[in-house]
Amino acid sequence: MNVEREEKIKTRREILQKLKEEMIKRLDLPYKPDDIHEDISLLGAGLGLDSLDAIEIVMIVESCFNVKIADGNTSPLRSLNTITDYIIAQKGL
Protein backbone atom coordinates (compact mmCIF):
# COMPACT_ATOMS: atom_id res chain seq x y z
CA MET A 1 0.00 0.00 0.00
CA ASN A 2 1.26 3.45 -0.90
CA VAL A 3 0.78 5.39 2.37
CA GLU A 4 1.14 8.86 0.86
CA ARG A 5 -1.48 8.10 -1.79
CA GLU A 6 -3.89 6.63 0.75
CA GLU A 7 -3.54 9.76 2.92
CA LYS A 8 -4.33 11.99 -0.06
CA ILE A 9 -7.35 9.87 -0.94
CA LYS A 10 -8.62 10.04 2.65
CA THR A 11 -8.28 13.84 2.77
CA ARG A 12 -10.04 14.38 -0.57
CA ARG A 13 -12.75 11.81 0.15
CA GLU A 14 -13.68 13.53 3.43
CA ILE A 15 -13.80 17.01 1.90
CA LEU A 16 -15.79 15.85 -1.14
CA GLN A 17 -18.27 13.88 0.96
CA LYS A 18 -18.96 16.90 3.15
CA LEU A 19 -19.28 19.23 0.15
CA LYS A 20 -21.68 16.89 -1.62
CA GLU A 21 -23.85 16.28 1.46
CA GLU A 22 -24.14 19.99 2.18
CA MET A 23 -24.88 20.88 -1.45
CA ILE A 24 -27.56 18.21 -1.73
CA LYS A 25 -29.15 19.40 1.50
CA ARG A 26 -28.93 23.17 1.02
CA LEU A 27 -29.58 23.28 -2.75
CA ASP A 28 -32.20 20.52 -2.62
CA LEU A 29 -30.48 18.48 -5.33
CA PRO A 30 -32.11 15.17 -6.35
CA TYR A 31 -28.91 13.15 -5.95
CA LYS A 32 -27.02 10.84 -3.64
CA PRO A 33 -23.39 11.89 -3.06
CA ASP A 34 -22.09 9.11 -5.32
CA ASP A 35 -24.26 10.43 -8.18
CA ILE A 36 -22.24 13.62 -8.47
CA HIS A 37 -19.02 13.21 -10.40
CA GLU A 38 -16.37 15.50 -8.94
CA ASP A 39 -15.36 16.95 -12.31
CA ILE A 40 -18.85 17.88 -13.49
CA SER A 41 -19.25 21.57 -14.16
CA LEU A 42 -21.28 23.21 -11.40
CA LEU A 43 -22.50 26.34 -13.18
CA GLY A 44 -24.18 26.44 -16.59
CA ALA A 45 -23.42 23.05 -18.16
CA GLY A 46 -23.44 19.97 -15.95
CA LEU A 47 -25.34 20.48 -12.71
CA GLY A 48 -26.70 23.72 -14.16
CA LEU A 49 -26.57 25.74 -10.96
CA ASP A 50 -27.12 29.49 -11.07
CA SER A 51 -25.43 32.48 -9.48
CA LEU A 52 -27.53 32.23 -6.30
CA ASP A 53 -26.48 28.59 -5.95
CA ALA A 54 -22.88 29.71 -6.40
CA ILE A 55 -23.25 32.06 -3.42
CA GLU A 56 -24.63 29.17 -1.37
CA ILE A 57 -21.63 27.02 -2.34
CA VAL A 58 -19.26 29.80 -1.25
CA MET A 59 -21.11 29.87 2.09
CA ILE A 60 -20.84 26.07 2.42
CA VAL A 61 -17.08 26.25 1.90
CA GLU A 62 -16.79 29.01 4.49
CA SER A 63 -19.03 27.41 7.13
CA CYS A 64 -17.83 23.82 6.76
CA PHE A 65 -14.13 24.38 6.11
CA ASN A 66 -13.49 27.90 7.40
CA VAL A 67 -12.13 28.85 3.99
CA LYS A 68 -13.16 32.07 2.25
CA ILE A 69 -13.56 32.40 -1.52
CA ALA A 70 -13.16 36.06 -2.43
CA ASP A 71 -15.89 37.91 -4.31
CA GLY A 72 -15.35 37.57 -8.04
CA ASN A 73 -13.00 34.59 -7.74
CA THR A 74 -14.94 32.14 -9.88
CA SER A 75 -12.04 29.82 -10.72
CA PRO A 76 -12.50 27.45 -7.75
CA LEU A 77 -16.19 27.09 -8.57
CA ARG A 78 -15.69 25.20 -11.83
CA SER A 79 -16.21 21.76 -10.26
CA LEU A 80 -16.20 19.98 -6.90
CA ASN A 81 -12.65 18.91 -7.59
CA THR A 82 -11.48 22.49 -8.15
CA ILE A 83 -13.22 23.59 -4.94
CA THR A 84 -11.49 20.75 -3.11
CA ASP A 85 -8.12 21.78 -4.58
CA TYR A 86 -8.77 25.30 -3.30
CA ILE A 87 -9.68 24.10 0.20
CA ILE A 88 -6.60 21.85 0.36
CA ALA A 89 -4.34 24.70 -0.79
CA GLN A 90 -5.84 27.23 1.60
CA LYS A 91 -5.61 24.92 4.60
CA GLY A 92 -2.18 23.60 3.65
CA LEU A 93 -3.34 19.98 3.81
Added chain:
Amino acid sequence: MRELLLKNKFMANGISFKERYGISIPFTSDNIEHEYNSVRNAVGLSDFSFLQKYTIPEDKGIDFLNNVFAGNVENLRFGRVLHTFLSDENGNIIADCYIANNDEEFLILCESIVDDSQLDKILFEDNNGADFGLKNITNDFVVLSIDGSNAWKTAKEIFGVSILGLPYLSIEEFQFDGEKINVIRAGKTGEFGYYVIAMNKVAEKLFDTALEKIKQVEGAVCGLDVHNILRLDGRFFNIFSEGAIVRNPLYLGLQWMIDLENMNFIGGQSLQNQREAGVGSKITGMTIEKEYGSVAIGDKICDENGEIGYIVSARHSYELDKTVALALLPFEKAYSGLKFYLKTPDGPVVNTISMPPFTPKSLNMKLD
Protein backbone atom coordinates in the same frame (compact mmCIF):
# COMPACT_ATOMS: atom_id res chain seq x y z
CA MET B 1 -22.98 7.45 -46.68
CA ARG B 2 -24.56 10.83 -45.83
CA GLU B 3 -22.80 13.82 -47.40
CA LEU B 4 -23.16 17.27 -45.83
CA LEU B 5 -24.52 20.16 -47.86
CA LEU B 6 -21.61 22.49 -47.09
CA LYS B 7 -18.89 19.95 -47.88
CA ASN B 8 -17.48 21.97 -50.76
CA LYS B 9 -17.36 25.13 -48.66
CA PHE B 10 -15.36 23.41 -45.94
CA MET B 11 -13.08 21.65 -48.43
CA ALA B 12 -12.41 25.00 -50.10
CA ASN B 13 -11.25 26.22 -46.70
CA GLY B 14 -8.75 23.41 -46.26
CA ILE B 15 -10.78 20.87 -44.31
CA SER B 16 -10.45 17.20 -45.21
CA PHE B 17 -13.32 14.75 -44.72
CA LYS B 18 -13.60 11.35 -43.05
CA GLU B 19 -16.40 8.86 -42.46
CA ARG B 20 -17.85 8.56 -38.96
CA TYR B 21 -20.89 6.37 -38.29
CA GLY B 22 -22.10 6.55 -41.87
CA ILE B 23 -21.58 10.28 -42.31
CA SER B 24 -18.82 12.03 -44.24
CA ILE B 25 -17.72 14.63 -41.69
CA PRO B 26 -15.35 17.60 -41.97
CA PHE B 27 -12.43 16.22 -40.01
CA THR B 28 -9.37 18.46 -39.87
CA SER B 29 -7.15 20.96 -41.60
CA ASP B 30 -3.41 20.46 -41.93
CA ASN B 31 -2.90 22.65 -38.83
CA ILE B 32 -5.06 21.45 -35.98
CA GLU B 33 -3.08 23.53 -33.47
CA HIS B 34 -4.22 26.64 -35.33
CA GLU B 35 -7.82 25.43 -35.19
CA TYR B 36 -7.47 24.80 -31.45
CA ASN B 37 -5.93 28.18 -30.71
CA SER B 38 -8.55 29.91 -32.84
CA VAL B 39 -11.29 28.58 -30.58
CA ARG B 40 -9.46 29.23 -27.30
CA ASN B 41 -8.31 32.73 -28.31
CA ALA B 42 -10.75 33.89 -31.00
CA VAL B 43 -13.45 31.90 -32.80
CA GLY B 44 -13.86 28.75 -34.86
CA LEU B 45 -16.53 27.95 -37.44
CA SER B 46 -17.46 24.26 -37.67
CA ASP B 47 -20.10 22.24 -39.52
CA PHE B 48 -22.29 20.35 -37.05
CA SER B 49 -24.78 19.35 -39.75
CA PHE B 50 -23.80 15.75 -39.01
CA LEU B 51 -26.23 15.99 -36.09
CA GLN B 52 -29.36 13.92 -36.49
CA LYS B 53 -32.30 16.33 -36.21
CA TYR B 54 -35.93 15.73 -35.36
CA THR B 55 -39.02 17.69 -34.40
CA ILE B 56 -42.06 16.57 -32.44
CA PRO B 57 -45.16 18.60 -31.50
CA GLU B 58 -45.26 19.78 -27.91
CA ASP B 59 -48.77 18.48 -27.20
CA LYS B 60 -48.11 14.92 -28.38
CA GLY B 61 -44.38 14.75 -27.82
CA ILE B 62 -43.86 14.95 -24.08
CA ASP B 63 -44.83 11.36 -23.28
CA PHE B 64 -42.72 10.05 -26.15
CA LEU B 65 -39.69 12.06 -25.12
CA ASN B 66 -39.96 11.13 -21.45
CA ASN B 67 -40.32 7.45 -22.30
CA VAL B 68 -37.37 7.44 -24.67
CA PHE B 69 -34.78 9.94 -23.39
CA ALA B 70 -33.19 10.02 -19.92
CA GLY B 71 -34.01 13.61 -19.00
CA ASN B 72 -37.25 15.20 -17.85
CA VAL B 73 -38.83 17.12 -20.72
CA GLU B 74 -42.02 17.87 -18.81
CA ASN B 75 -40.44 20.73 -16.87
CA LEU B 76 -38.60 22.16 -19.88
CA ARG B 77 -39.80 25.73 -20.28
CA PHE B 78 -40.31 27.43 -23.63
CA GLY B 79 -37.02 28.64 -25.03
CA ARG B 80 -34.89 26.34 -22.91
CA VAL B 81 -32.78 23.35 -23.93
CA LEU B 82 -32.32 20.07 -22.08
CA HIS B 83 -29.05 18.17 -22.38
CA THR B 84 -29.72 14.46 -22.02
CA PHE B 85 -29.07 11.11 -23.71
CA LEU B 86 -30.62 8.12 -25.41
CA SER B 87 -29.57 4.68 -24.18
CA ASP B 88 -30.32 1.07 -25.10
CA GLU B 89 -32.20 -1.45 -22.93
CA ASN B 90 -29.05 -2.08 -20.89
CA GLY B 91 -28.60 1.61 -20.22
CA ASN B 92 -25.61 1.94 -22.53
CA ILE B 93 -25.47 5.31 -24.22
CA ILE B 94 -26.37 5.59 -27.92
CA ALA B 95 -26.80 9.31 -28.45
CA ASP B 96 -25.91 12.56 -26.69
CA CYS B 97 -28.88 14.87 -27.22
CA TYR B 98 -30.11 18.41 -26.92
CA ILE B 99 -33.90 18.76 -26.71
CA ALA B 100 -35.14 22.33 -27.21
CA ASN B 101 -38.63 23.59 -26.35
CA ASN B 102 -39.18 25.73 -29.41
CA ASP B 103 -42.48 27.34 -30.43
CA GLU B 104 -45.02 24.55 -29.88
CA GLU B 105 -42.62 21.83 -30.88
CA PHE B 106 -39.51 20.22 -29.55
CA LEU B 107 -36.34 20.23 -31.61
CA ILE B 108 -34.07 17.25 -30.98
CA LEU B 109 -30.39 17.26 -31.97
CA CYS B 110 -28.49 13.99 -31.60
CA GLU B 111 -24.81 13.09 -31.71
CA SER B 112 -25.01 9.33 -32.00
CA ILE B 113 -22.71 6.36 -32.30
CA VAL B 114 -25.10 4.62 -34.67
CA ASP B 115 -25.82 5.62 -38.25
CA ASP B 116 -28.90 7.52 -39.39
CA SER B 117 -30.93 4.43 -40.27
CA GLN B 118 -30.23 2.71 -36.93
CA LEU B 119 -31.26 5.81 -34.98
CA ASP B 120 -34.41 6.12 -37.09
CA LYS B 121 -35.21 2.47 -36.35
CA ILE B 122 -34.97 3.10 -32.60
CA LEU B 123 -37.09 6.25 -32.69
CA PHE B 124 -39.65 5.34 -35.36
CA GLU B 125 -39.94 1.53 -35.49
CA ASP B 126 -39.10 0.47 -31.95
CA ASN B 127 -40.83 3.39 -30.22
CA ASN B 128 -43.54 4.42 -32.73
CA GLY B 129 -42.26 7.97 -33.09
CA ALA B 130 -44.48 8.75 -36.08
CA ASP B 131 -47.59 8.13 -33.95
CA PHE B 132 -46.50 11.05 -31.77
CA GLY B 133 -45.72 13.31 -34.73
CA LEU B 134 -41.95 12.77 -34.74
CA LYS B 135 -40.35 14.02 -37.96
CA ASN B 136 -36.82 13.51 -39.21
CA ILE B 137 -35.51 16.85 -40.52
CA THR B 138 -31.85 15.85 -40.69
CA ASN B 139 -31.45 16.55 -44.39
CA ASP B 140 -33.50 19.75 -44.45
CA PHE B 141 -31.31 21.86 -42.17
CA VAL B 142 -27.66 22.65 -41.60
CA VAL B 143 -26.09 23.40 -38.22
CA LEU B 144 -23.11 25.71 -38.06
CA SER B 145 -21.28 25.86 -34.74
CA ILE B 146 -19.58 29.11 -33.77
CA ASP B 147 -17.26 28.52 -30.82
CA GLY B 148 -14.62 30.53 -29.06
CA SER B 149 -13.79 33.18 -26.52
CA ASN B 150 -14.85 35.76 -29.14
CA ALA B 151 -17.74 33.75 -30.60
CA TRP B 152 -20.15 36.22 -29.04
CA LYS B 153 -18.67 38.97 -31.22
CA THR B 154 -19.29 36.95 -34.37
CA ALA B 155 -22.81 36.03 -33.23
CA LYS B 156 -23.53 39.69 -32.47
CA GLU B 157 -22.29 40.75 -35.91
CA ILE B 158 -24.58 38.28 -37.64
CA PHE B 159 -27.70 38.35 -35.48
CA GLY B 160 -27.54 41.62 -33.58
CA VAL B 161 -26.89 42.66 -30.01
CA SER B 162 -29.88 40.81 -28.56
CA ILE B 163 -28.05 37.51 -28.93
CA LEU B 164 -25.78 38.53 -26.06
CA GLY B 165 -28.72 38.06 -23.71
CA LEU B 166 -29.24 34.44 -24.74
CA PRO B 167 -28.62 32.27 -21.67
CA TYR B 168 -26.66 29.03 -21.86
CA LEU B 169 -28.87 26.14 -23.02
CA SER B 170 -31.49 28.39 -24.58
CA ILE B 171 -32.94 28.61 -28.08
CA GLU B 172 -34.12 31.73 -29.84
CA GLU B 173 -35.39 32.60 -33.30
CA PHE B 174 -33.60 35.14 -35.49
CA GLN B 175 -34.02 36.28 -39.08
CA PHE B 176 -31.34 35.75 -41.69
CA ASP B 177 -31.81 36.67 -45.35
CA GLY B 178 -35.56 36.73 -44.82
CA GLU B 179 -35.69 33.25 -43.32
CA LYS B 180 -36.18 31.96 -39.80
CA ILE B 181 -33.00 30.80 -38.11
CA ASN B 182 -32.78 29.14 -34.71
CA VAL B 183 -29.77 29.70 -32.50
CA ILE B 184 -28.99 27.54 -29.50
CA ARG B 185 -26.43 28.80 -27.02
CA ALA B 186 -24.61 25.58 -26.23
CA GLY B 187 -21.19 24.29 -27.16
CA LYS B 188 -18.82 21.84 -25.54
CA THR B 189 -15.52 23.66 -25.55
CA GLY B 190 -15.65 25.74 -22.37
CA GLU B 191 -15.79 28.88 -24.51
CA PHE B 192 -18.86 30.67 -25.87
CA GLY B 193 -20.75 28.46 -28.29
CA TYR B 194 -23.69 28.90 -30.65
CA TYR B 195 -25.41 26.30 -32.81
CA VAL B 196 -26.99 28.08 -35.77
CA ILE B 197 -29.74 25.94 -37.30
CA ALA B 198 -30.76 27.07 -40.78
CA MET B 199 -32.77 25.76 -43.71
CA ASN B 200 -30.71 24.43 -46.58
CA LYS B 201 -31.69 27.27 -48.90
CA VAL B 202 -29.79 29.86 -46.85
CA ALA B 203 -26.95 27.56 -45.78
CA GLU B 204 -24.33 28.76 -48.24
CA LYS B 205 -25.05 32.43 -47.65
CA LEU B 206 -24.97 31.85 -43.90
CA PHE B 207 -21.61 30.11 -44.20
CA ASP B 208 -20.19 32.95 -46.33
CA THR B 209 -21.44 35.56 -43.86
CA ALA B 210 -20.08 33.68 -40.85
CA LEU B 211 -16.74 33.17 -42.60
CA GLU B 212 -16.44 36.88 -43.31
CA LYS B 213 -17.26 37.71 -39.67
CA ILE B 214 -14.89 35.19 -38.08
CA LYS B 215 -12.04 36.49 -40.23
CA GLN B 216 -12.60 39.93 -38.69
CA VAL B 217 -11.59 38.48 -35.29
CA GLU B 218 -8.80 36.21 -36.61
CA GLY B 219 -10.93 33.11 -36.43
CA ALA B 220 -10.60 29.90 -38.42
CA VAL B 221 -12.67 27.29 -40.17
CA CYS B 222 -12.43 24.11 -38.12
CA GLY B 223 -12.96 20.41 -38.61
CA LEU B 224 -14.58 18.21 -36.00
CA ASP B 225 -11.40 16.52 -34.79
CA VAL B 226 -10.31 19.65 -32.93
CA HIS B 227 -13.56 19.40 -30.96
CA ASN B 228 -12.30 16.06 -29.62
CA ILE B 229 -9.42 17.96 -28.00
CA LEU B 230 -11.53 20.94 -26.92
CA ARG B 231 -14.10 18.68 -25.26
CA LEU B 232 -11.42 16.68 -23.52
CA ASP B 233 -9.43 19.53 -21.99
CA GLY B 234 -12.64 21.50 -21.37
CA ARG B 235 -14.01 18.36 -19.65
CA PHE B 236 -17.15 18.06 -21.69
CA PHE B 237 -18.61 14.66 -22.38
CA ASN B 238 -17.69 13.33 -25.82
CA ILE B 239 -19.79 10.45 -27.11
CA PHE B 240 -17.35 9.91 -29.98
CA SER B 241 -14.44 9.42 -27.59
CA GLU B 242 -14.88 8.15 -24.01
CA GLY B 243 -18.61 7.69 -24.62
CA ALA B 244 -18.03 5.16 -27.40
CA ILE B 245 -15.56 3.22 -25.22
CA VAL B 246 -17.22 3.23 -21.81
CA ARG B 247 -20.92 3.48 -22.83
CA ASN B 248 -22.21 3.30 -19.23
CA PRO B 249 -23.57 6.75 -18.20
CA LEU B 250 -22.97 6.04 -14.50
CA TYR B 251 -19.28 5.32 -15.09
CA LEU B 252 -19.12 8.41 -17.32
CA GLY B 253 -20.53 10.64 -14.57
CA LEU B 254 -23.65 11.56 -16.56
CA GLN B 255 -26.14 11.17 -13.71
CA TRP B 256 -26.92 14.88 -14.11
CA MET B 257 -28.48 14.11 -17.50
CA ILE B 258 -30.96 11.64 -15.95
CA ASP B 259 -34.31 12.33 -14.35
CA LEU B 260 -33.55 10.15 -11.33
CA GLU B 261 -37.13 10.42 -10.09
CA ASN B 262 -38.63 8.93 -13.24
CA MET B 263 -36.42 6.22 -14.69
CA ASN B 264 -38.98 4.76 -17.09
CA PHE B 265 -37.00 5.67 -20.20
CA ILE B 266 -35.25 3.11 -22.40
CA GLY B 267 -32.55 1.51 -20.23
CA GLY B 268 -33.73 3.39 -17.14
CA GLN B 269 -34.54 0.27 -15.15
CA SER B 270 -31.11 -1.18 -15.80
CA LEU B 271 -29.45 2.06 -14.73
CA GLN B 272 -31.67 2.21 -11.64
CA ASN B 273 -30.54 -1.28 -10.63
CA GLN B 274 -26.89 -0.45 -11.23
CA ARG B 275 -27.22 2.78 -9.27
CA GLU B 276 -28.73 0.98 -6.30
CA ALA B 277 -26.02 -1.70 -6.42
CA GLY B 278 -23.30 0.97 -6.48
CA VAL B 279 -21.01 2.09 -9.27
CA GLY B 280 -17.64 0.32 -9.30
CA SER B 281 -15.64 2.56 -11.62
CA LYS B 282 -15.58 6.07 -12.96
CA ILE B 283 -13.59 8.15 -15.37
CA THR B 284 -10.86 10.36 -14.01
CA GLY B 285 -8.81 13.09 -15.65
CA MET B 286 -5.05 12.82 -15.89
CA THR B 287 -2.05 14.42 -17.52
CA ILE B 288 1.08 12.82 -18.93
CA GLU B 289 4.20 14.76 -19.87
CA LYS B 290 4.65 14.95 -23.62
CA GLU B 291 8.16 13.44 -23.58
CA TYR B 292 6.55 10.09 -22.77
CA GLY B 293 5.15 10.03 -26.30
CA SER B 294 1.72 9.15 -27.50
CA VAL B 295 -0.87 7.59 -25.25
CA ALA B 296 -3.36 5.17 -26.76
CA ILE B 297 -6.89 4.12 -25.91
CA GLY B 298 -6.64 0.95 -23.84
CA ASP B 299 -3.19 1.69 -22.37
CA LYS B 300 -3.08 0.37 -18.83
CA ILE B 301 -2.97 2.54 -15.72
CA CYS B 302 -1.07 0.82 -12.93
CA ASP B 303 -0.23 1.28 -9.27
CA GLU B 304 2.74 -0.45 -7.65
CA ASN B 305 0.93 -3.79 -7.73
CA GLY B 306 -0.27 -3.85 -11.33
CA GLU B 307 -3.15 -2.76 -13.53
CA ILE B 308 -5.98 -0.77 -11.95
CA GLY B 309 -7.62 0.79 -15.02
CA TYR B 310 -7.15 1.90 -18.60
CA ILE B 311 -7.13 4.97 -20.85
CA VAL B 312 -10.45 5.77 -22.56
CA SER B 313 -9.51 9.08 -24.19
CA ALA B 314 -6.20 10.89 -24.73
CA ARG B 315 -5.03 13.86 -26.81
CA HIS B 316 -2.32 16.49 -26.71
CA SER B 317 -3.68 19.69 -25.15
CA TYR B 318 -2.12 22.76 -26.74
CA GLU B 319 -3.28 24.82 -23.76
CA LEU B 320 -1.38 22.63 -21.26
CA ASP B 321 1.34 21.43 -23.66
CA LYS B 322 0.97 17.89 -22.37
CA THR B 323 -1.25 14.90 -22.94
CA VAL B 324 -4.65 15.10 -21.28
CA ALA B 325 -6.42 11.81 -20.80
CA LEU B 326 -9.41 10.19 -19.18
CA ALA B 327 -9.00 6.78 -17.59
CA LEU B 328 -11.54 4.40 -16.13
CA LEU B 329 -10.42 3.73 -12.56
CA PRO B 330 -11.90 1.87 -9.59
CA PHE B 331 -14.20 4.13 -7.59
CA GLU B 332 -11.94 4.02 -4.51
CA LYS B 333 -8.89 5.20 -6.48
CA ALA B 334 -10.61 7.72 -8.77
CA TYR B 335 -9.37 10.86 -7.02
CA SER B 336 -7.51 13.88 -8.27
CA GLY B 337 -3.96 14.67 -7.10
CA LEU B 338 -2.54 11.14 -7.25
CA LYS B 339 0.36 9.53 -9.09
CA PHE B 340 -0.02 6.31 -11.03
CA TYR B 341 1.95 4.72 -13.85
CA LEU B 342 1.33 4.22 -17.56
CA LYS B 343 1.36 0.71 -19.05
CA THR B 344 3.44 -0.98 -16.28
CA PRO B 345 4.10 -0.38 -12.54
CA ASP B 346 7.52 1.03 -13.47
CA GLY B 347 6.21 3.01 -16.46
CA PRO B 348 5.94 6.79 -16.92
CA VAL B 349 4.18 8.73 -14.17
CA VAL B 350 0.63 9.87 -14.80
CA ASN B 351 -0.96 12.46 -12.52
CA THR B 352 -4.68 12.42 -11.86
CA ILE B 353 -6.00 15.96 -12.07
CA SER B 354 -9.03 18.07 -11.35
CA MET B 355 -11.00 18.87 -14.46
CA PRO B 356 -11.29 21.18 -16.21
CA PRO B 357 -7.55 21.77 -15.77
CA PHE B 358 -7.65 25.47 -16.65
CA THR B 359 -10.11 28.34 -16.61
CA PRO B 360 -11.39 29.05 -20.12
CA LYS B 361 -11.13 32.69 -21.19
CA SER B 362 -14.89 32.89 -21.69
CA LEU B 363 -15.56 32.30 -18.00
CA ASN B 364 -14.19 35.70 -17.07
CA MET B 365 -15.16 37.53 -20.26
CA LYS B 366 -17.20 40.72 -20.01
CA LEU B 367 -19.37 41.22 -23.11
CA ASP B 368 -19.44 44.64 -24.78
